[in-house]
Amino acid sequence: xxxxxKIADFSNDNDTPILMMERLCKNYQLGTVELRVxxxxxxxxxxxxxxxxxxxxxxxxxxxxxxxxxxxxxTSGDYFLGDQNVAELEDDQLSLIRGARIGFVxxxxxxxxxxxxxENIEVPMxxxxxxxxxxxxxxxxxxxxxxxxxxxxxxxSELSGGQQQRVAIARSxxxxxxxILADEPTGNLDSESGSEILSILHxxxxxxxxxxxxxxxxxxxxxxxxxxxxxxGRIKNQEYxxx
Amino acid sequence: xxxxxxxxxxxxxxxxxxxHKLRSTLTALGIIFGVSSVIAMLAIGEGASQDAQEKIAQLxxxxxxxxxxxxxxDQSSGGQQQTMKEYGLTYADAERFRNGIPNxxxxxxNRRLSQQAQYRTRRVAVEVVGTVPWFPEISNVRxxxxxxxxxxxxxxxxxxxxxxxxxxxxxxxxxxxxGQDVKITSDYYRVVGVVTEQASDKAANGFEDxxxxxxxxxxxxxxxxxxxxxxARNRFGEMSLQISAGSRTFEKVELQEIIVKVSEIDLVMxxxxxxxxxxxxxxxxxxxxxxxxLELMRQAKEFQRIFTxxxxxxxAISLLVxxxxxxxxMLATVSERTREIGIRRALGAxxxxxxxxxxxxxxxxxxxxxxxxxxxxxxxxxxxxxxGQMRTVITTGSLVLAFGISAGVGxxxxxxxxxxxxxxxxxxxxxxx
Numbered sequence: 001x002x003x004x005x006k007i008a009d010f011s012n013d014n015d016t017p018i019l020m021m022e023r024l025c026k027n028y029q030l031g032t033v034e035l036r037v038x039x040x041x042x043x044x045x046x047x048x049x050x051x052x053x054x055x056x057x058x059x060x061x062x063x064x065x066x067x068x069x070x071x072x073x074x075t076s077g078d079y080f081l082g083d084q085n086v087a088e089l090e091d092d093q094l095s096l097i098r099g100a101r102i103g104f105v106x107x108x109x110x111x112x113x114x115x116x117x118x119e120n121i122e123v124p125m126x127x128x129x130x131x132x133x134x135x136x137x138x139x140x141x142x143x144x145x146x147x148x149x150x151x152x153x154x155x156x157s158e159l160s161g162g163q164q165q166r167v168a169i170a171r172s173x174x175x176x177x178x179x180i181l182a183d184e185p186t187g188n189l190d191s192e193s194g195s196e197i198l199s200i201l202h203x204x205x206x207x208x209x210x211x212x213x214x215x216x217x218x219x220x221x222x223x224x225x226x227x228x229x230x231x232x233g234r235i236k237n238q239e240y241x242x243x
Numbered sequence: 244x245x246x247x248x249x250x251x252x253x254x255x256x257x258x259x260x261x262x263h264k265l266r267s268t269l270t271a272l273g274i275i276f277g278v279s280s281v282i283a284m285l286a287i288g289e290g291a292s293q294d295a296q297e298k299i300a301q302l303x304x305x306x307x308x309x310x311x312x313x314x315x316x317d318q319s320s321g322g323q324q325q326t327m328k329e330y331g332l333t334y335a336d337a338e339r340f341r342n343g344i345p346n347x348x349x350x351x352x353n354r355r356l357s358q359q360a361q362y363r364t365r366r367v368a369v370e371v372v373g374t375v376p377w378f379p380e381i382s383n384v385r386x387x388x389x390x391x392x393x394x395x396x397x398x399x400x401x402x403x404x405x406x407x408x409x410x411x412x413x414x415x416x417x418x419x420x421x422g423q424d425v426k427i428t429s430d431y432y433r434v435v436g437v438v439t440e441q442a443s444d445k446a447a448n449g450f451e452d453x454x455x456x457x458x459x460x461x462x463x464x465x466x467x468x469x470x471x472x473x474x475a476r477n478r479f480g481e482m483s484l485q486i487s488a489g490s491r492t493f494e495k496v497e498l499q500e501i502i503v504k505v506s507e508i509d510l511v512m513x514x515x516x517x518x519x520x521x522x523x524x525x526x527x528x529x530x531x532x533x534x535x536x537l538e539l540m541r542q543a544k545e546f547q548r549i550f551t552x553x554x555x556x557x558x559a560i561s562l563l564v565x566x567x568x569x570x571x572x573m574l575a576t577v578s579e580r581t582r583e584i585g586i587r588r589a590l591g592a593x594x595x596x597x598x599x600x601x602x603x604x605x606x607x608x609x610x611x612x613x614x615x616x617x618x619x620x621x622x623x624x625x626x627x628x629x630x631g632q633m634r635t636v637i638t639t640g641s642l643v644l645a646f647g648i649s650a651g652v653g654x655x656x657x658x659x660x661x662x663x664x665x666x667x668x669x670x671x672x673x674x675x676x
Binding site: 071 | 247248251258259262582583585586587588589590591592593594595596669670673
């Protein structure tokens with residue numbers, strides 16, 4: 001874990017920006033055409049914020065989320081995570097940040113089908129060098145926390161969508177990340193389990209996690225502190241919801 | 244830390260292999276057959292080689308054997324005629340070797356005759372060997388009980404003999420041969436000792452088949468009667484009559500065989516040259532043949548080496564095919580699990596973690612294939628020995644080699660699929676259905 005601390009040194013002070021983007025661009029080469037997915041994004045997110053990113057499909061939401069999640073590198077511009085410029089990092093260091101500092105929650109859950117609930121939650125810890133006992137214990141705690149105390153040995157295929165998403169949330173919390181990135185977390189769920197998931201995410205934010213969610217769901221957006229609307233790769237507007 | 248990771252990776256790998264039992268088994272079969280054929284082939288090759296070398300070694304690695312051979316007829320032999328042929332090694336040759344060649348320890352001149360031996364009422368065909376007292380020193384014949392011929396026997400041309408175990412069985416049955424008299428032609432010989440059998444004629448790859456001159460040697464495996472050389476010279480003379488296809492030939496052969504023992508193994512080849520020079524000076528006809536067991540042994544080794552290479556290559560090809568099968572399956576596995584790779588990458592797996600994961604799966608597959616292959620490969624030579632009466636030798640080296648090769652195949656053929664898995668774009672793989 002010490003290795004990670006050097007790479008992404010976040011302070012717990014709530015007013016310091018946890019991430020900062022300056023004139024960030026991302027282009028994809030599609031044959032001979034250059035597709036400009038993100039155009040000069042300037043964005044600052046503070047530690048502990050709850051931010052919803054909205055926009056029509058093709059507006060670059062997912063790319064922005066991948067960028068924040070260090071799955072991708074910008075074509076130009078700067079992206080500071082803490083005081084670290086992600087554009088300058090090696091692939092291994094990006095992996096380390098993803099594993100230790102960022103928790104992912106996906107629309108399609110993205111659990112590994114061969115593994116049971118506990119093993120799925122253990123995956124991120126596995127890459128951070130937890131011992132088997134430590135990670136098993138923590139995985140159980142997390143599973144209980146998201147309300148799956150009686151489902152330890154179940155495979156994802158034996159769980160409902162809402163339960164699967166809870167496993168995914170538990171997994172995203174495994175390494176106690178600073179940022180949780182949720183990509184349409186309720187997109188594949190019925191409204192009841194959707195609202196359950198939302199309330200879990202909300203609780204996490206209350207506990208001080210920075211939460212960034214991409215969504216079409218106005219319900220999520222209304223619960224967020226700030227809504228960022230994208231259009232054609234640019235930030236169209238940002239609004240702060242009043243509490 | 245590393246060991247702990249290794250343990251988990253192995254656990255993970257075995258788990259996902261276990262989920263596709265049939266596929267994993269079929270894939271490992273390629274390696275199992277490859278490894279077992281390497282072991283079996285090497286064992287059969289090694290067995291054959293040791294067999295040949297042991298038999299050659301029985302002739303004595305320090306020895307040079309000079310033998311009498313019937314020279315090709317230089318004049319046309321037509322119709323019914325009585326001819327007199329004089330050829331072969333002479334006592335003078337033996338004397339020349341003794342005096343003229345340095346580093347020669349023992350010279351054993353041998354006279355071999357095929358005769359009938361009679362004990363009481365039983366008669367069997369035997370080979371009579373007229374030889375010298377120091378014969379056991381350079382041959383593989385060992386005295387079992389009694390004694391061998393002595394110099395006194397030699398000097399006084401005594402009518403005594405030493406018989407080998409085979410003859411004891413054939414002729415005496417359950418009687419104690421010591422002190423008994425054996426009748427050969429018209430003379431009696433008293434048995435003073437029993438010796439072990441000489442290496443069978445087949446052993447020397449037929450080099451001793453030409454021994455018989457007096458009569459055609461029907462059964463190769465005859466019992467031997469050893470009598471003093473001087474006695475043989477005295478009683479049998481040097482003439483023999485050969486009657487074949489209506490023609491009668493008198494043959495005069497003094498000695499059938501001279502064995503020269505060289506003091507040091509390094510000098511064997513040099514001494515062979517001296518022997519050749521000496522022989523060619525005194526023998527105009529090519530009525531002799533020089534055999535050097537050491538040379539045979541070297542040839543056998545060289546032949547063996549080629550044999551092993553050929554067998555090994557065939558086996559290696561089957562391993563290669565197995566390896567390609569493994570690579571094929573691993574590539575399929577990788578593309579099947581693209582999404583899992585994407586998930587793992589997003590959750591903090593480094594490229595080398597992914598490489599390690601897939602490589603370890605391949606290695607588990609090939610190494611367990613290797614272990615089963617070793618069992619199967621050890622079983623095959625056993626069956627070959629049991630049913631095929633062929634000698635096989637499984638060396639530790641071949642086991643280590645086969646296991647090493649299977650590990651090597653795992654690494655070589657596992658590396659590319661693993662590398663491909665690690666270099667997939669995480670975003671793309673997450674989207675993969």
